[in-house]
Amino acid sequence: MIDLPSPNHDARPGLVDMLVLHYTGMRTGQEAIDRLRDPIARVSSHYVVEEDGRVFRLVPEERRAWHAGVSSWQGQSSLNDLSVGIEIVNPGHEWGYRAFPPAQMASVVSLSRDIVARHKIPADRVVAHSDIAPARKQDPGELFDWRGLSEAGIGLWPKVSTSDTPPDPALAGRAQALLTAFGYECPRSGALDETTQVVLRAFQRRFRPGRIDGLPDPTCIILLENLVSLAGRAPG
């Protein structure tokens, strides 16, 4: 752990009970670290994990870092108040999205495991930036190994086997209910509107990365039902 203090933080109004994972989305890790420490940029995260596995601490966990922006999960907003943020170095979709190397993943696992244990963060509150801000964000993206993270005891991964199923717009209402029950901010119109497709895309990017089409299908429903049940949430 290497300390590289950022000035971009303030008082945290409550306790930590959420972990938000990001990618940096800049050409190099150094460029991202410089920005996260720049007082003009007014953004930060608690940690940055480099591709070679080095972990940098920018903001103490007891302070509020500025990483989530406008966001929502399980009916809560202002998620910087209650979350720890980890920035994982990757150029992202804009600059050449690529696989997260094993050394980096190993560091993300051990860092996350420690954070989740110390703050007793529930599995359904380990989220992607794209989960809590689906209209603005894609990070850490479909190449991130959420399944591996879950196998290491951090966050949720569906425990059902599924096959590929064709889209069915008639499942929009059911998908909306389940997405909402799990934590996403989603319309409840019963129709496959544009916002629902955006939220479905965020869900698929994380839990069904093989097909990210923003359309509901029976497999998405099965995965969502399983996740809602694993999280112990009321089923829509």
Ligand SMILES: [Zn+2]
């Ligand atoms: Zn982010």
